[in-house]
Amino acid sequence: MIEKTIRMNYLYDFYQSLLTNKQNHYMKLYYLDDWSLGEISEHFDVSRQAVYDNIKRTEALLEEYERKLQLFLKYEQRQKHFNTLKVMVQENESPDRIVQIVGLLEELE
C-alpha cells in the first residue's frame, strides 16, 4: 500500500497537468493531503462510492499515461545514472568513462 501511494504520488506529479480540475482536486486531497474517502465525499456532498470510482479511474488514467510516456521510469533511470556520475566524478574516474555515462543519460529523452 505504501509502495502504491509513493508510485501514485510520482505519477500524479508527472501527469497532473493532463487531468481535469475535478480529478486533480480529488487526487490532491486523497494522495497529497491524506484525506479519507469519507472526508472527501462529505466535503463535496457526493457519495463515497462516487469519490472512490473517480479516484480509481484517475489512477488507471495515470498508469495509462505512464505506459505511453514513461516519464516516471525514465526519471528513475536518470536518477540512477546521476548517482553513478557523482560518485565517478568524486572518485576522479577517467574522463572517457564519465562521458560514457553522460552519453547514456542523453539517450534517455
Place this chain on the structure above:
Amino acid sequence: MIEKTIRMNYLYDFYQSLLTNKQNHYMKLYYLDDWSLGEISEHFDVSRQAVYDNIKRTEALLEEYERKLQLFLKYEQRQKHFNTLKVMVQENESPDRIVQIVGLLEELE
C-alpha cells in the same frame, strides 16, 4: 517553415503515443515521410481539406501537450547541460563544479 517542421518533428516524437491511429498516420506521412497534402488525400481517398484540418488540429494538440508537459523544452535544457558537462569533464574542471551541473540536471524532471 523549416523551423516549424523541426519543432513538429520533435513534438511528434515526444507525444505520438498520445495520438489516435489516424492522427499518427497523417502526421507520420506529412512530417516524417514528406508527403504532400494532395498525396495523402489521394491515398486515403478523402478531401485535401479534411487532411489539412486533421493535421492542423493535431499540431495544435501537440502544442497543447508541450504547454502542459514541456518535454521538448526540458529535453533542450538537458542537452545544453550535457554539453557543458562534457566540456567540463574533458577540461578536468573541479569535481565540485561538475557535481553542481549534475545537480541542475537532476532538477529537470
